[in-house]
Amino acid sequence: MTIDVTAWSMTSDRTPESAHRVTDSTIEVWRLSWLPDRELTRGQARAGMEFDELLGDPGAVDDPTALARMDSYAGELGIATTDAVLRIARRMAARLAPPAEPESAAPAEFGAAWVESGAAPAESGAAPAERTDRPLQPHGRAIDPPYVLG
Known part of the structure; x- marks a missing residue:
């Protein structure tokens, strides 16, 4: 699990989700691809990326430590863990759906x-x-x- 962090973006080698810094802001504002309606700090964006990577890790399903970390990351974002899981799952389903006729x-x-x-x-x-x-x-x-x- 590797998250590549630059001054303007965060990407992962395990997930298609990303975080990007908003350019039209006078303060440093970040947005997650799976949580685009929220203005986030750099730390919150990192927490969102960590959450997504843990969610995509099959080994974390039964790991109480990983589940506790996911709860902590969701708390940093100000949303419930189940809400975060559903948002990411909806994006995944949309990516996997065949194109509309x-x-x-x-x-x-x-x-x-x-x-x-x-x-x-x-x-x-x-x-x-x-x-x-x-x-x-x-x-x-x-x-x-x-x-x-x-």
Whole structure:
């Protein structure tokens, strides 16, 4: 578990979460990626990063010392341990979820003609596309690219 700390950011080699210093402030204010609505001190940002690393450590699940440290880190942030766990879990679930499907597979510039005909509108000077009853592909492409987690 290593947290890389610079004057402007904190990152981890075990978690995608991070902390960054706010640039438009006259005082030193930090924000955690998983707790963006709070203005934090440098020590609190570090506590949040330590909390996240412990949460991601499978060996800490049954370790009473690690659980006590997590409670202490959450206390430094002014939130309950369960709230911190839920916030990080929601971010993890959002990262792992497949991308949302677009409302319409038709590019906006083609409009309804694309959807109705099942093909792109004819180029200028060419014969109009014939209407087909075949359904459109989910993304308007012949083959969807594979979705890779991570």
